[in-house]
Amino acid sequence: MATVAECAKHLDMTERNLLALIAAGKVTRQPGRGKYDLDTVRIEYIQHLRRLAGGHEVGAPVRSEINEKHEAEKLRWQRARADQAELNLAERKRELIPAQQVADALNAAVINMKTRLLAIPSSVAPQVSALRQVPEIEGLLGDAIREGLREIAETQITATKPGNSQPD
Numbered sequence: 001m002a003t004v005a006e007c008a009k010h011l012d013m014t015e016r017n018l019l020a021l022i023a024a025g026k027v028t029r030q031p032g033r034g035k036y037d038l039d040t041v042r043i044e045y046i047q048h049l050r051r052l053a054g055g056h057e058v059g060a061p062v063r064s065e066i067n068e069k070h071e072a073e074k075l076r077w078q079r080a081r082a083d084q085a086e087l088n089l090a091e092r093k094r095e096l097i098p099a100q101q102v103a104d105a106l107n108a109a110v111i112n113m114k115t116r117l118l119a120i121p122s123s124v125a126p127q128v129s130a131l132r133q134v135p136e137i138e139g140l141l142g143d144a145i146r147e148g149l150r151e152i153a154e155t156q157i158t159a160t161k162p163g164n165s166q167p168d
Contacts, residue, residue, distance in 0.1 A: 001035030010038055023046065035128055112155055116148045 008018040026048040090096035124144045
């Protein structure tokens with residue numbers, strides 16, 4: 001014969017959950033502060049679980065707070081894995097790229113723009129010195145700036161894989 005505590009340990013549940021099963025009539029109550037037969041308690045508990053699994057009994061098995069926390073943590077972990085899988089798929093589809101690759105590509109574009117625009121004065125200065133009319137100088141400078149902007153606009157910027165200086 002076993003106490004409620006021993007029976008609960010044998011069934012891998014808390015005393016509170018076993019007492020709830022006893023109160024619900026799923027496990028036969030022993031008179032007074034009686035001792036329980038482990039075999040009888042185990043068989044009644046298994047029969048209870050079979051009725052629940054077969055849909056013959058209303059209600060769910062008694063669950064401890066630990067089980068509920070475990071289920072919540074398991075669900076959180078599954079959601080995190082699903083989110084990670086979506087991110088990996090988006091990256092493979094090239095819908096998502098690492099922030100450092102974007103920063104590197106933009107940095108290269110800015111350097112290219114800066115170099116092209118700073119080259120305008122030295123390339124246009126000899127022609128400007130021959131001109132005397134402001135409208136002609138403005139036209140020459142405007143053409144040089146537009147040409148520089150056109151070159152910048154036509155520049156293809158490609159991301160590179162981390163640790164690789166070659167474009168993808």
